[in-house]
Amino acid sequence: xxxxxxxxxxxxxxxxxxxxxxxxxxxxxxxxxxxxxxxxxxxxxxxxxxxxxxxxxxxxxxxxxxxxxxxxxxxxxxxxxxxxxxxxxxxxxxxxxxxxxxxxxxxxxxxxxxxxxxxxxxxxxxxxxxxxxxxxxxxxxxxxxxxxxxxxxxxxxxxxxxxxxxxxxxxxxxxxxxxxxxxxxxxxxxxxxxxxxxxxxxxxxxxxxxxxxxxxxxxxxxxxxxxxxxxxxxxxxxxxxxxxxxxxxxxxxxxxxxxxxxxxxxxxxxxxxxxxxxxxxxxxxxxxxxxxxxxx
Numbered sequence: 001x002x003x004x005x006x007x008x009x010x011x012x013x014x015x016x017x018x019x020x021x022x023x024x025x026x027x028x029x030x031x032x033x034x035x036x037x038x039x040x041x042x043x044x045x046x047x048x049x050x051x052x053x054x055x056x057x058x059x060x061x062x063x064x065x066x067x068x069x070x071x072x073x074x075x076x077x078x079x080x081x082x083x084x085x086x087x088x089x090x091x092x093x094x095x096x097x098x099x100x101x102x103x104x105x106x107x108x109x110x111x112x113x114x115x116x117x118x119x120x121x122x123x124x125x126x127x128x129x130x131x132x133x134x135x136x137x138x139x140x141x142x143x144x145x146x147x148x149x150x151x152x153x154x155x156x157x158x159x160x161x162x163x164x165x166x167x168x169x170x171x172x173x174x175x176x177x178x179x180x181x182x183x184x185x186x187x188x189x190x191x192x193x194x195x196x197x198x199x200x201x202x203x204x205x206x207x208x209x210x211x212x213x214x215x216x217x218x219x220x221x222x223x224x225x226x227x228x229x230x231x232x233x234x235x236x237x238x239x240x241x242x243x244x245x246x247x248x249x250x251x252x253x254x255x256x257x258x259x260x261x262x263x264x265x266x267x268x269x270x271x272x273x274x275x276x277x278x279x280x281x282x283x284x285x286x287x288x289x290x291x292x293x294x295x296x
Contacts, residue, residue: 003054007175008032008153012052019051019068026051028062028071031124034149034171036103040194041072044101055146056085060093063197070198072101076241078191080129087245087257090197090215090286097213097287099196107131107184108169109140110152110177113161118180122151123166126192131166133186140164152177196289204263204288211240211291212264216276216283217255224279225256231275232260235268240295261295263288 004012011033019026027048029037041050051068053059062068075090076082090097107127111118121128121140128135128142135142143163145151152165156175164180165171172179195213204210218224232239241259262269264285277283 004032004052005150005153005157007156008052008150011174015050015052019049022049023067024069025049026062026068028053028059028068030054030056030059030073031147032150032153032171034152034168034174035147036105036168036192037072037074037194038149039168039170040074040101040103040192043103044072044099044194044196054150056089060089060095060197063095063199064093066199070098070196071095072194072196074126074192075195076193077105077126077130078189079185079187080126082243083126087243088247091284093197095197095199096201097195097289098198098201099289100211100292101194101196102293103192103194105130105185105190105192106169106182107148107166108172108179109164109166109181109184110172110175110179111155111161111164112159112177115164115180117161118164119162121164121166122155124148124151127166130190131184131186134184135166138181149174195287201287202289204265204290208263209261209291209294210263210266210288212260212262212269212288213258213286214260214273214283215255215257215286217281218279219281228276228279231272235272237262237269237272238295261291 027041028051029041031037059071063071074083075086120143122143122145125144127148148167149171152167152171152175155165218228238261243257244254
């Protein structure tokens with residue numbers, strides 16, 4: 001809790017105490033109260049007790065340690081791409097993806113002085129990237145901080161009129177800041193996709209549409225990825241996302257993260273996964289869950 005700026009600590013302590021009294025209703029999120037992840041938790045689980053955690057690893061640990069029933073974590077943004085840390089934390093977490101949630105993103109610039117005097121804006125690197133054109137047009141330099149709402153709390157603590165925070169609009173009232181500019185985004189479609197992580201998955205029974213998330217590493221031979229992907233095409237499985245990332249420093253072993261439509265129990269996807277496994281060193285399904293938004 002001491003990692004949070006002083007203006008946020010009382011709120012964090014209050015929410016932490018409420019969560020400790022009823023872990024079964026608790027949803028962990030990364031950030032200070034008022035962050036986008038806090039908003040997403042409230043939207044996805046209206047009756048939950050949101051538990052603020054300073055970083056992603058803390059939110060995951062809260063679930064693993066039975067202090068929360070699940071965590072809601074941002075994984076990608078329509079403007080700024082993937083949240084890179086999660087591609088490494090997800091496989092190592094031991095948790096299962098049980099759902100997804102999409103949140104439309106809009107920011108406000110908040111501080112203690114007039115907009116004309118602001119020289120720097122503090123926020124999470126994702127938020128700064130999503131609003132980089134607006135900041136550049138206003139001659140404001142970005143300053144990275146681990147959390148949007150936490151940045152607002154720190155700006156309130158510093159009380160420097162040349163420093164503002166880029167955060168969800170509600171954070172201004174929480175931390176006693178003035179709203180200097182509203183509805184900031186570099187594109188109207190600015191949306192963040194969140195995934196829900198729990199200790200155990202749910203049997204994907206009933207109406208879909210379904211999404212399955214997996215990671216894999218193909219064999220280190222020519223055309224291995226091409227051959228591995230062929231099974232999805234021949235079995236009519238729609239792959240909505242495929243990303244590569246490096247683990248370690250060798251640059252020799254590339255791992256892949258993929259989202260595909262359907263359930264492993266579906267005949268087409270089952271055959272595609274079997275063919276993927278044949279051409280891969282290993283395949284791991286991270287979860288099967290209902291789509292919150294239709295693809296395509």
